[in-house]
Amino acid sequence: MTTNTTPDVNALRAICVELRADIIEMLCLAGSGHPGGSLSAVEILVALFWGPLRHDPKNPGWPDRDRVVLSKGHGCPALYAVLARHGYFPREELWRLRKTGAMLQGHPVRSFTPGIEANTGALGQGLSVAQGMALAARLDGSARRTHCICGDGELQEGSVWEAAMSAGKYRLDNLTAIIDFNKGQIDGHVAEVMPLDPLDKKFAAFGWHVITVDGHDLAALATAYAEAAATKGKPTVIIADTVKGKGVSFMEGLIKWHGVTPTREEADRAIAEIRAAGAAA
């Protein structure tokens, strides 16, 4: 997809810059957490939360809201930064991430944090939970849509494929899975640890509509979400090609930064770099 230079996408790009800076700052202050998979998911979340998602931060319990399940729960700094910017809770909470008694837990917890739909952190469960939400929406006759964000390593869990199979069986066209295809996990590269190829064919064989997209291209993601909503009779999976650690040169593509947080000096360097790249764009 060619770069779309409408003001809209430019505004979203500026938001991505701010979110990435927030993520780095949060993780630096927390002293633990997962930068790589938080940074890779920024555009996926922005294109959704500043795009088709129907939600009301003032009324997080609105029954007909669209649902977002972050199945790769360790990526929650990205979601927290998004929720804060939408006013689900005060921004100051970001700086208390992972502290004793904090609203923002190391992995998402519904009862602690407004805007969190399901408790995750054990990989491989979110897609089933999202499927349950999608089935309930159908029973309720509600137009609400359910989105589930999974890691690529996470797809190694057998339970993901049980969910893929049943969502295919039930033709859950109100369900969209987004794969943060960043090619890294903890012990190494996904292709070495446990290869997933051909991922698109696997999902297609399970009865899903498959979209492959540049996961950092906001316009392409917007088109993908629209295509998912328009697809009838099948669930849709958006395989978002991303870079783990996106936006910070010394983190990009490096397995090491999965679960290591930046020092103050590294964080300052990262934030300066993120802002400079944003200004230049």
Added chain:
Amino acid sequence: MSATATRDAFGKALAALGEKHPEIVVLDADLAKSTKSELFAKAFPSRFFEMGIAEANMVATAAGLALSGKIPFACSFACFLTGQFAEIRIALAYSEANVRLVGTHAGVAIGEDGHSQMGLEDVALMRTLPGMTVLQPCDDIETARMMEFLVAHRGPAYLRLTRQKLERVHAENHRFMWGKLDTLRPGRDVAILTSGSPAKAALDAAEMLRDDGLSVCVVNAPTVKPMDAEGLEAIARQCGRIVTVEDHTVMGGLGGAVCETLAERFPVPVKRLGVQDIFGQSGDPDELTALYGLDARSIADATRALCQEKTPV
């Protein structure tokens, strides 16, 4: 005092034992860096299986390897192993497969990652399986001895390990005795029974309680199953009151095992310290340890309170 995480002691011992025992094979599920099975993987790449984030498959594969004469160590966080209880129950325990399940990141002391990554029910679940040995070392020395035991032992076993460093409480020449309690400090008035990480805090609590004129016995339970029923009864007869301490839910773990055993043999008042009927949460490891009542001061306070209670008739 030297302090070592029991996962580190495990990783070192595993790699060393791999040299002598070619039938040892190791499986991990994308946490080899954290469980420390990585050391074995580097030394013996052909006997290491990286299963990816797929613990159910790992557990049942380990069972198949064991049923074919190998000695598999299957490693992950404790909470992700128990997540696959269906496989542990049938493919592994029921088949009497000679698998060693190694669950690291025990308890609230993992800190900031929060409840979803904390092993809090693993001892309880593993204890319910017939034939399953449940081991929990309290320092590096005990870990090393247990690893030697586990290579020779027949039958399924579970080894529970910590992320955090634990101060050494045993001498270099300490001997681990399977199924036996291990007295760390003699005493008459009350016994503090611990398994795993709280050993040092229990010893410190005993020291604090000297000022109260209490003679506190501190006992380590490296084997939670099979529980040393005779040894436990002897302690109950001698001290008359017992405090159990574990970084685990108080239901079904060490505290549960102690209460079940004593209720049928020699009931005495017991106070169970550990995670009560609540979830874990994120936080600084030391703050959480205190919040959940597992630091030396909390143990001392609870022990003192138990001693002040009237003995029931």
